[in-house]
Amino acid sequence: MRVEGRDPSRRRILGIGGALGLMAATGLSASAALARRPSVTGAELRSAVPLPPPFQVPLPMPAVLQPVRTSGGTDRYEITQREASAEILPGLKTPLWTYEGTFPGPTIESRRGRPVTVTHRNDLPVPTVVHLHGGRTPAASDGYPTDLVLPEHWPEQQPEQQPAERPMERPDAAVHVRHGMHDPRAVVTRRTRDYTFPLDQRPALLWYHDHRMDFTAPAIWRGLAGLHIVRDAAEDDLGLPAGPRELPLMIADRAFAADGGLAYPALDPTLRERPGVHEAYLAGVLGDVILVNGAPWPVHEADAARYRLRVLNASNARHYELEAVTDDGRRLDLVQIGADQGLLAAPVTHRLLPIAPAERHDLIVDFSGLAIGSRVRLLNRLGSGRTRDVMAFRIARRATDGSRIPRTLSTDLPTWRRTDAARVRDFSFRTGRMRGGHGWLIGGRPFDPARTDVTTRLGDVEVWRLVADVHHPVHLHLAGFRVLSRSGRPPLAHDAGLKDTVSLRPGEAVEIITRFDGYRGRYLFHCHNAEHEDMGMMANLEII
Numbered sequence: 001m002r003v004e005g006r007d008p009s010r011r012r013i014l015g016i017g018g019a020l021g022l023m024a025a026t027g028l029s030a031s032a033a034l035a036r037r038p039s040v041t042g043a044e045l046r047s048a049v050p051l052p053p054p055f056q057v058p059l060p061m062p063a064v065l066q067p068v069r070t071s072g073g074t075d076r077y078e079i080t081q082r083e084a085s086a087e088i089l090p091g092l093k094t095p096l097w098t099y100e101g102t103f104p105g106p107t108i109e110s111r112r113g114r115p116v117t118v119t120h121r122n123d124l125p126v127p128t129v130v131h132l133h134g135g136r137t138p139a140a141s142d143g144y145p146t147d148l149v150l151p152e153h154w155p156e157q158q159p160e161q162q163p164a165e166r167p168m169e170r171p172d173a174a175v176h177v178r179h180g181m182h183d184p185r186a187v188v189t190r191r192t193r194d195y196t197f198p199l200d201q202r203p204a205l206l207w208y209h210d211h212r213m214d215f216t217a218p219a220i221w222r223g224l225a226g227l228h229i230v231r232d233a234a235e236d237d238l239g240l241p242a243g244p245r246e247l248p249l250m251i252a253d254r255a256f257a258a259d260g261g262l263a264y265p266a267l268d269p270t271l272r273e274r275p276g277v278h279e280a281y282l283a284g285v286l287g288d289v290i291l292v293n294g295a296p297w298p299v300h301e302a303d304a305a306r307y308r309l310r311v312l313n314a315s316n317a318r319h320y321e322l323e324a325v326t327d328d329g330r331r332l333d334l335v336q337i338g339a340d341q342g343l344l345a346a347p348v349t350h351r352l353l354p355i356a357p358a359e360r361h362d363l364i365v366d367f368s369g370l371a372i373g374s375r376v377r378l379l380n381r382l383g384s385g386r387t388r389d390v391m392a393f394r395i396a397r398r399a400t401d402g403s404r405i406p407r408t409l410s411t412d413l414p415t416w417r418r419t420d421a422a423r424v425r426d427f428s429f430r431t432g433r434m435r436g437g438h439g440w441l442i443g444g445r446p447f448d449p450a451r452t453d454v455t456t457r458l459g460d461v462e463v464w465r466l467v468a469d470v471h472h473p474v475h476l477h478l479a480g481f482r483v484l485s486r487s488g489r490p491p492l493a494h495d496a497g498l499k500d501t502v503s504l505r506p507g508e509a510v511e512i513i514t515r516f517d518g519y520r521g522r523y524l525f526h527c528h529n530a531e532h533e534d535m536g537m538m539a540n541l542e543i544i
C-alpha cells in the first residue's frame with residue numbers, strides 16, 4: 001500500500017500535518033506554524049494506479065432497503081456488515097467493508113414519527129458501532145463509541161485490556177478501552193444489535209456510519225457509510241422535484257493502492273489494535289479520487305428540468321466549495337432549500353457553496369434553459385488538478401416540469417434567542433499533546449469515555465462558543481442547532497436553517513444556540529474531521 005504524501009515542499013502548505021513535520025525539523029512553535037492558517041487541513045494520498053478520465057461512469061443510485069417487517073407501527077430492517085469487493089475504478093477490484101455488500105450502503109427511506117428498528121449483524125473482522133448522523137435518537141441506540149458490536153470470534157478481552165471477569169452481553173458489562181481508558185457504562189453485544197430510531201424529527205437527509213472508538217476514520221474510509229432519508233407530508237406537498245429528479249449525492253474522496261485496494265495510512269492496517277495514522281496525515285486524510293455515490297467523477301443523464309440534489313460530504317477531511325458550470329462557462333444558481341436538519345424557512349441562492357465533512361445541503365439546480373447534449377460540471381473550487389472535478393450532468397432530453405420552489409419552505413424552525421439561554425459555554429478545538437504524542441483536543445483535553453465534560457438539563461437552551469485553530473467541522477449528537485455568529489459577525493449564507501454540523505474555519509470563533517431536547521442520557525459532540533475524531537477530538541454531553 002502506498003501511503004506517501006505529496007513531496008515535502010507541497011506538504012508544507014497542506015495544513016497541520018505538514019506544519020507539525022516542519023516544526024519537528026526546525027523547532028518552530030505550534031503557534032508560529034498555525035499562524036499561517038492553512039487553507040486545507042489534511043494531507044493528500046496519491047493513488048498508485050492509473051485514474052480514469054472524468055464524467056464517463058454513470059452515477060449510481062444506492063438501492064433503497066426493503067423492510068423485513070412493517071407491523072406494529074414500526075419498520076424493521078436488517079443490515080449485515082460484511083466484507084465485499086466492488087469495481088470502483090474500471091477494471092479493478094477494490095475490497096471494502098460494507099453495509100449489505102455495497103458502498104454506499106443501502107438507503108433507508110422513512111417517515112417522520114414512524115419508528116425504525118435496524119438489526120445490524122457484524123460479520124466484519126473487527127468490532128463496529130453504528131451512529132445515525134443527525135438522528136434524534138435515544139442514547140442506547142445513538143452508537144456511543146464503546147457500545148461495541150463484537151464479531152463472532154473476537155476475544156472477550158484484548159490482551160491489553162486486562163483483566164476483570166466481565167461477562168459480555170450483559171447491559172452492565174464494562175469495556176476497557178485501549179491505553180488504560182475504562183468505560184464502565186459501555187454496553188457491548190456480540191454479533192448483532194438492534195438500533196431503534198423514533199425519527200420524531202424534521203424531514204432531512206441523515207446518514208449512518210461507523211463510530212467505533214479510535215477507528216471511525218478508517219472504517220468509514222473502507223466503506224461503512226449509507227444514507228437515511230426522513231420525509232413527511234408537508235414536505236411532499238411543496239412540489240419540489242421528486243422521483244428520478246431527486247438525487248442523493250454522497251461525495252467522498254479516496255485513494256487507491258497498486259493492488260486496487262483503498263490506500264489509507266493506518267498505523268495498524270488490520271484496524272484491530274493500534275489506532276492512528278502516519279505522522280504526515282495527522283491533520284486528516286485526503287484522497288485524489290472524488291467519488292459520488294461510490295463512482296469516480298460520474299456523469300448523470302438529466303432532463304432539461306429542475307433537479308433536487310441532496311448533497312452529503314462523507315469525506316473524512318476534505319472540504320469542497322461547489323459550483324455548477326456549463327461548458328460555455330456559465331455558473332448556474334445553486335438554490336439551497338435545506339440544511340443538515342431539513343428545510344430552510346426560504347430558499348437561499350448561491351453561486352459557490354462550501355461544504356465541510358458531514359454537512360448536507362439540499363439544493364435545486366435548474367437545467368431547463370440548457371441545450372440538449374450540453375453538459376454541466378459540478379466542480380470543487382478548493383480542489384486542484386483531478387480533485388477539482390466532482391461530477392457532471394449531461395442534458396439528454398426536453399421534458400415537462402411541474403415542480404416549483406415555494407417562497408416559504410417551512411415555518412417550524414426554532415427561534416431560540418440569546419436571552420433564552422440558561423448558560424453560555426466556551427470550547428476550544430485545538431491541537432495538543434495526547435498519550436505522549438500528537439492529538440486533537442477539546443478544551444485542552446483528549447476524549448475520555450469515563451469523564452463527563454458537559455452536564456445539562458433536558459429542555460435547557462444554551463449558547464456555545466466554539467474556537468478553532470485549523471478547520472474543524474463540529475458535530476453535536478441529538479440536538480440540531482442554529483448558527484448565531486462567526487467571529488462576531490453575522491453567520492454566512494449557508495449557515496441558515498437548522499444544523500447539526502458547523503464548519504469552524506482556521507482561527508474562527510463560532511457561536512451556536514440549541515435546546516437540549518429529546519432524550520436524557522450520554523451523548524457526544526466532536527470534530528467530524530474523522531482523523532481528528534479518532535485522535536481525541538470528542539467530548540461527552542450528559543443530558544439529565
Ligand SMILES: [Cu+2]
Nearest residue numbers: 472527529532
Ligand atoms: Cu477537527
